[in-house]
Amino acid sequence: MxxxxxxxxxxxxxFALLGLVxxxxxxxxxxxxxxxxxxxxxxxxxxxxxxxAPSLWAMLADKSxxxxxxxxxxxxxxxxxxxxxxxxxxxxxxxLSLALFSLFxxxxxxxxxxxxxxxxxxxxxxxxxxxxxxxLGFIALAILTGEVISAFSYQAFITVGCLLLISLLISTLxxxxxxxxxxxxxxQATIFAKLFKLPFIVFFVAGILLQISFGPYYSFFxxxxxxxxxxxxxxxxxxxxxxxAEIIIFILAGKxxxxxxxxxxxxxxxxxxxxxxxxxGNYGDTLWLLTLSQLFHAASFAVYHSASMQFLxxxxxxxxxxxxxxxxxxxxxxLGGAIGAYIAGLLWLDGAGATHSFNVAALSALVGxxxxxxxxxxxxxxxx
Numbered sequence: 410m411x412x413x414x415x416x417x418x419x420x421x422x423x424f425a426l427l428g429l430v431x432x433x434x435x436x437x438x439x440x441x442x443x444x445x446x447x448x449x450x451x452x453x454x455x456x457x458x459x460x461x462a463p464s465l466w467a468m469l470a471d472k473s474x475x476x477x478x479x480x481x482x483x484x485x486x487x488x489x490x491x492x493x494x495x496x497x498x499x500x501x502x503x504x505l506s507l508a509l510f511s512l513f514x515x516x517x518x519x520x521x522x523x524x525x526x527x528x529x530x531x532x533x534x535x536x537x538x539x540x541x542x543x544x545l546g547f548i549a550l551a552i553l554t555g556e557v558i559s560a561f562s563y564q565a566f567i568t569v570g571c572l573l574l575i576s577l578l579i580s581t582l583x584x585x586x587x588x589x590x591x592x593x594x595x596x597q598a599t600i601f602a603k604l605f606k607l608p609f610i611v612f613f614v615a616g617i618l619l620q621i622s623f624g625p626y627y628s629f630f631x632x633x634x635x636x637x638x639x640x641x642x643x644x645x646x647x648x649x650x651x652x653x654a655e656i657i658i659f660i661l662a663g664k665x666x667x668x669x670x671x672x673x674x675x676x677x678x679x680x681x682x683x684x685x686x687x688x689x690g691n692y693g694d695t696l697w698l699l700t701l702s703q704l705f706h707a708a709s710f711a712v713y714h715s716a717s718m719q720f721l722x723x724x725x726x727x728x729x730x731x732x733x734x735x736x737x738x739x740x741x742x743x744l745g746g747a748i749g750a751y752i753a754g755l756l757w758l759d760g761a762g763a764t765h766s767f768n769v770a771a772l773s774a775l776v777g778x779x780x781x782x783x784x785x786x787x788x789x790x791x792x793x
Contacts, residue, residue, distance in 0.1 A: 413535075415583050416525050417542035419480075421518060422577035424475065424543030429573060430552035432631045432648050433558060433566055439632060440563030441498070449754010451504050452628050456750050458511040458744030460656045466516040467735030476520040477586040483516030484581050488574040493685075494567045513777055515743075517577075526722060537715060541659040544711075548649040548656075553625030555645035600729045604736065611784045612675070612720055616741035617748075618777030619713065622686055622770040625751025629757055629766075636760045637694050647699065647768040658711035665712070666719065672784045674716035679778035681708035690767020749773075 420471040431542035457540045470479045490509035497503045511740070529535040540672045603609060625633075631644045639647075658665070665674060683704035692698040717737065749770075 416539050418580040420543035421546035425546030426573045428547035437563045437566040438466040445757040445759045452749045452750035455507045455511045456746035458549045459515050460739045462512050462515045463519050463735035467732045476524045476566035479520045481581045483513045484578040486513035537659045541656045545654050546657045548652045551648045552645035585755040613776040617745035618773045620745025621749040622774040624753035625766040628753045651703040654704045654707035658707045671716050671720050676781045678708045678713035683774035686767045686771035690764045
């Protein structure tokens with residue numbers, strides 16, 4: 410099996426699991442009888458594990474130089490934690506099980522990104538083609554899970570999750586640890602200073618605001634569509650439409666970097682995302698506008714992710730990549746995601762506050778876009 414196939418398979422199953430959890434965890438929790446405030450609190454607690462956990466895993470990976478072992482351990486422990494959901498019903502036991510699952514699941518992606526970028530020698534074009542298989546996995550499960558839950562019950566969420574985690578674990582066992590080309594010791598101490606330079610601060614704050622804006626979408630979009638009378642399969646189809654647009658961007662990522670710099674791509678991403686949330690919250694009952702807003706996911710995620718990976722790859726040297734990825738994921742996705750989920754839970758009001766929630770999300774993304782104008786245009790490469 411080729412290196413490309415092995416890496417693509419791991420991305421496929423990792424993001425297939427994301428395609429299950431992102432749209433349908435709220436449906437599972439709603440089926441358990443939790444209200445929107447409780448759902449928001451659970452999602453905020455789960456997401457908060459991403460604040461510290463990636464950095465702890467990354468420190469271990471950087472010191473040992475064994476990213477692959479961390480990936481495999483994370484997949485195994487995430488599976489064990491998720492299985493407990495079969496026997497749990499109360500708020501705190503379910504929250505604890507999901508928090509542990511997230512704690513171990515967060516070990517996988519930062520190290521998989523580093524391992525992949527190292528394996529493909531930091532080629533943005535090859536990385537984008539590998540990463541698009543993650544998008545395909547997301548689409549497959551977003552569509553499949555909607556039908557499975559409709560046919561059986563919300564409890565099918567657990568079975569599908571366990572099958573995906575088993576597949577992910579098996580796929581990681583087929584990966585190989587790439588040989589590190591240089592010593593880590595020469596620049597490990599410099600990462601702290603880099604975190605307080607203007608380029609990273611602007612990048613970091615804007616990323617947090619973007620993830621805050623995703624709160625209503627990640628927490629309640631499936632319930633939002635259900636409440637507006639869309640059929641069950643519409644959830645998977647609309648989410649998949651966004652991911653299809655995302656795939657196109659990943660395929661074209663190499664060309665985008667020829668015409669736009671990192672700052673330009675990040676700004677476009679957040680500005681378009683602001684428009685997306687405004688449309689979603691105010692015109693969600695108009696199918697063609699909702700469809701259009703889903704196509705904007707190409708900018709909200711794919712453009713942002715590709716530009717962010719390029720920023721991090723240029724800003725941190727090879728010995729700092731693991732910690733740089735972990736700080737980015739922990740701060741932006743962990744802190745931003747937790748704040749976004751909690752605010753969405755407060756504002757949603759079991760659907761009555763849906764429009765207001767999306768308007769606040771649109772404002773958050775817009776402010777983030779304005780902050781990105783402060784990002785220097787000069788090269789960020791390997792600042793010391």
